[in-house]
Amino acid sequence: MGHLKRIHDVLIVGAGLAGMRAAVAVAPGLDVAIVSKVHPVRSHSVAAQGGINAALGENDSWEKHASDTTKGGLWLGDQDAIEAMCREAPDDIHALERMGVIFSRDEQGRIAQRPFGGAGFPRTCYAADRTGHALLHAMYEQLLKRQVYVYEEWYVTSLLVEDGGCRGVIAWDLLKGGLHAIKAKAVILATGGCSRIYLTSTNAVINTGDGMSMAYRAGAPLMDMEFIQFHPTTLKDTGILITEGARGEGGYLLNTLGERFMKKYAPEQMELATRSTVSLAIGTEIAEGRGVDGCVLLDLRHLGRARILERLPQIRQLALDFAGVDPIESPIPVQPGAHYVMGGIKTNTWGETALAGLYAAGECACVSIHGANRLGGNSLLETIVFGRRAGLRASQYVATASPPLGDAGALQREEARIARLLKNEGRERAWQVREELGKALALHLGLARTKDRMTGALAAVRALKARAARVRLDDRGQVFNTDLITALELGSLVELAETVVAGALAREESRGAHYRADFPKRDDANWLKHTLCYYTASGPRLAYTPVTITRFPPA
């Protein structure tokens, strides 16, 4: 009955793959609960298309996987974390299979694997082009089986911190209204990414980085926030993802001259070079006038009808529904779009953050696996490996942790904050500030960054942050007040946008997703280090920390 008393051993914020995997890993006998602002299976993990990596092949090895991941991330990933992930991946994939995930098969009946960008081997396991759907639903069944209590449609506004440790959260009950303290001996944040700081993005509208923002405000540093991945192929105008699996299956990229232009940029890897390379190549083609209506073309026609229908059914449907194009007959217009944040809450390889009792896993965390550029298929893997690890470590921690006490006045402070927000007068509307923020970042913090543009971005973000504090709500009620949630989410977005721009302005080199037109070279002598970002009332304070290098020296 822990949920009625709102007190648990382990409380997990977020019911995507990382959160649910963590819940399933918590030791039997402990009281574990999950809070999620949407129904669990509506978490963004459900939208993952292409697949999840693991070195299962006879001629593949976890060392090769680790080497590709390190190289793909331009040596900014911590190699102890990369090793742990790649070594444990095969067992985790088999565990997922036993939990009921239906992976696509090869002719011999083994789990099929497709080639993905930056990988020297076909090691991406998949369920057609709906891998996230298959994984998330299987994980939800496990949650039901274990009778994990879910606070469904509760929005966490902040962390409860007592005696220097995290002892629960403050959350708003969306259905009924009202703020409550939910106490716990340990909290795991699994709140996903924040690519919605950009106006068009492949991400769900709920991906506003709330967990990163609340950890940051509570004193845990964020790491490497300047590294935002642009996916090379999103559908014209909408930003809907067209999986890398489409190129993995053999799709070509063409410019207006009908050239496979990747031969100029990456003659060996061609369309399967890393995402930052392909995105920059597409950006250059478009900027130099060889685009097609602001896009380039992704041609799948030569794969043939049968293969498209078997391997890429969702991609075909998305292209039909949202661009009016049937990939069996015509190429798909695509352009790069904001997709993934490599940065996040700094953790060690067990999900521990700087705050005792606070853990983080999945896209909201920065372990760091992806370094300056994430390889496709490694993020789903990260949610599974490090979700499990965080669940295990939190279980050990609560065995000796003392029970949470009061709420140290935090509930009253948050109540006062929400009450002020509900009463605010003024002209600003949350959706409008959010739209302007998304446009400002798209304009000033796109594929190619410069000092001038980013200085402009910082000024814009600071002005928008001030406006965000003055928004007026049209709905001032208690029941299902989505207007209130939009305003709270906007608070996360402006806070995080500021950390992204601050980190990017300071980093005077180009590495992976962070391409500076004014500093086009990688500079290991000065910049082979992680950016740390600490909250202060006047804005982010930056510091730096070394990268962990074990077996792969930078080349």
Ligand SMILES: Cc1cc2nc3c(=O)[nH]c(=O)nc-3n(C[C@H](O)[C@H](O)[C@H](O)COP(=O)(O)OP(=O)(O)OC[C@H]3O[C@@H](n4cnc5c(N)ncnc54)[C@H](O)[C@@H]3O)c2cc1C
């Ligand atoms: C379209 C798309 C396709 C992708 N395809 C692939 C792929 O093929 N392979 C791959 O490796 N990666 C892929 N990725 C990336 C990968 O899917 C994500 O990084 C990963 O699924 C994130 O999982 P998560 O568990 O960390 O977070 P999410 O699945 O985003 O879940 C976040 C959870 O946190 C909850 N939450 C957030 N804020 C609050 C709050 N304030 N209060 C309460 N609850 C909150 C949400 O309700 C949700 O349950 C893709 C991403 C996108 C957008």
